Amino acid sequence: MKMKETDLFKRHNVLLSRRNKEDMDALKQKISLYTGEKVDVSSMVRGMIRYMSEHPETLSELSTIVEKERGYRYKEQVEQWLEEGVSKEDIKKQLGVYRL
Numbered sequence: 001m002k003m004k005e006t007d008l009f010k011r012h013n014v015l016l017s018r019r020n021k022e023d024m025d026a027l028k029q030k031i032s033l034y035t036g037e038k039v040d041v042s043s044m045v046r047g048m049i050r051y052m053s054e055h056p057e058t059l060s061e062l063s064t065i066v067e068k069e070r071g072y073r074y075k076e077q078v079e080q081w082l083e084e085g086v087s088k089e090d091i092k093k094q095l096g097v098y099r100l
Helices: 018-035 041-054 056-068 071-083 088-095
Strands: none
Touching (some): 018 041
């Protein structure tokens, strides 16, 4: 019987800004250089989760970054800028988002 990756792992949707996507692609390239193999997003994320689980001392530093990346923080900032009259194009550039 031939198995697919989707038979082993549960799919999750993750919302990323353009800047997040660019950072992720750069990390994939660097990790691929270290491993000597092309790394996909799924294996990179699984590896990061495993690393953080095995190294809980990294979580305090990570938690400050995660808190800043919560979606509602972006939403609040965008709403404030729109009220101030900032153009959608300027907001897109500032946040690195795909669409508004």
